[in-house]
Amino acid sequence: MQLQFLGTGAGVPIKNRNVMSLALKLLQERNAVWLFDVGEGTQMQILYTSIRPRKIEKIFITHLHGDHLFGLPGLLSSRSFQGGEKNLSSLTIYGPVGIKKFIKTSLYLSMTRINYEIKFYEIPKIGGKIFADDQFEIYALPLEHGILSFGYRVVEKSQEGRLQVERLHKLSIPSGPLFGQLKRGEKVKLADGRILDGKDFVSERKKGRIIAIMGDTRKSKQAVLLADDADVLVHEATFECGEEKKAHRYFHSTTTQAAEVAKEAKVQKLILTHYSARYNNQDLKLLRKQAQKVFTKVVTLKDLDEIEIPFRKIK
Numbered sequence: 001m002q003l004q005f006l007g008t009g010a011g012v013p014i015k016n017r018n019v020m021s022l023a024l025k026l027l028q029e030r031n032a033v034w035l036f037d038v039g040e041g042t043q044m045q046i047l048y049t050s051i052r053p054r055k056i057e058k059i060f061i062t063h064l065h066g067d068h069l070f071g072l073p074g075l076l077s078s079r080s081f082q083g084g085e086k087n088l089s090s091l092t093i094y095g096p097v098g099i100k101k102f103i104k105t106s107l108y109l110s111m112t113r114i115n116y117e118i119k120f121y122e123i124p125k126i127g128g129k130i131f132a133d134d135q136f137e138i139y140a141l142p143l144e145h146g147i148l149s150f151g152y153r154v155v156e157k158s159q160e161g162r163l164q165v166e167r168l169h170k171l172s173i174p175s176g177p178l179f180g181q182l183k184r185g186e187k188v189k190l191a192d193g194r195i196l197d198g199k200d201f202v203s204e205r206k207k208g209r210i211i212a213i214m215g216d217t218r219k220s221k222q223a224v225l226l227a228d229d230a231d232v233l234v235h236e237a238t239f240e241c242g243e244e245k246k247a248h249r250y251f252h253s254t255t256t257q258a259a260e261v262a263k264e265a266k267v268q269k270l271i272l273t274h275y276s277a278r279y280n281n282q283d284l285k286l287l288r289k290q291a292q293k294v295f296t297k298v299v300t301l302k303d304l305d306e307i308e309i310p311f312r313k314i315k
Contacts, residue, residue: 001026001156001209003232003271004306006035006045010216010238010252010274011067016281017303018045019067020274022213022234024154025051025306030135032057036152036213042071043078048304053079054088058131060138061095062215063149064102069095073106080115090117094130094140096148097122123150141226143217145251150215153226156208164201171196206311212267216274218248219257227265232309235261236274241290255287259294268312271299 002025007018019039023046026032033055035042046053056079061069072093080088093099100120107114123130125148127141139153163183165175173179173190181188182198189195212227213234227233238252247254253261255272262270272287279287284300291298299307 001029001309002306003211003234003309004049004051005273005301005303006042006049007039008273008275008301008303009067010236010276012277013041014277014280017275017277018042021045021071022273023049023051024211027055029156030057031055034058034060036060037062037068037215038071038075039067040070043075045303046075053082056091057089059091059093060152060213061093061099062151062213063145063147064096064098065147065216068215069099069102072103073110073112076103076107076114076118077112080113088116090119092119092121094121094123096150139226141222143215143222144220145216145218149217151217151223151226152213153230154211154213156210158208159206162203164203167201209309209311211309212265216252218251219253219261223261224265227261227267230265230267231312232269232271232307233262233265233267234271234273237272237287237291238274238276240279240287255290256294259291259298262295262298269297269299270295271301271307273301
């Protein structure tokens with residue numbers, strides 16, 4: 001599981017920073033990619049990555065401001081040509097009410113033909129659980145912005161320990177009912193007198209990872225709820241420390257306010273993003289240091305940077 005930042009800018013693109021888009025790469029988990037926001041130029045950014053549009057399974061739009069969705073029509077159109085004419089999987093788009101009308105109108109007026117199914121899930125204003133299967137659950141809650149803006153919480157379900165079959169085969173243990181007993185952690189006596197303890201042949205249980213991704217927002221109690229005990233919190237930091245009044249006026253957050261959310265939610269790591277165009281990449285170190293005065297585990301990333309999300313050790 002990796003996060004790759006396709007765009008980290010707020011409002012407008014600058015020469016070395018595109019507007020918002022984030023890819024959650026789940027290639028090992030489900031051979032798929034999920035996108036969070038698709039700002040203008042996202043498909044161009046994808047060309048500099050290993051992401052294949054046909055593997056994009058879900059797209060989550062935080063809110064309907066242009067710097068978070070103007071890249072959608074182009075990406076959806078190009079996907080038709082980048083996966084072959086047959087066997088393109090469907091794609092589901094989640095977002096506030098209005099996202100379906102935006103996409104349908106854009107494709108209709110541009111006479112764009114899509115050769116795969118697009119499904120829409122328009123999130124109720126109060127949010128809630130918006131997706132669940134045997135691997136993941138996804139929740140959305142409204143934040144505090146000038147228009148309805150959602151934050152998302154992606155919860156991976158815990159993975160039970162796996163039976164180490166190769167080790168058993170090396171001990172000349174044939175497949176069969178014994179494997180089931182060992183998988184349950186039972187002790188088994190073999191015909192030759194050997195005693196095996198199933199606990200010695202089952203890998204460690206893995207606690208599912210949690211990723212919280214905020215849309216544009218002031219510092220919000222809802223953000224703290226979404227980020228509770230998350231492995232990674234991605235939070236906007238449009239303004240630097242000391243600009244709290246301006247951030248409040250424009251419904252955004254400062255570096256220190258994002259850090260306060262991370263601290264209150266007791267997350268493992270905070271990633272700042274959605275930087276104002278006034279800050280260049282050389283300023284990111286300063287922004288990070290501001291946040292670290294409140295919460296130490298802070299990362300500032302540039303466009304196309306990627307970060308691995310490891311499993312947390314179960315205590």
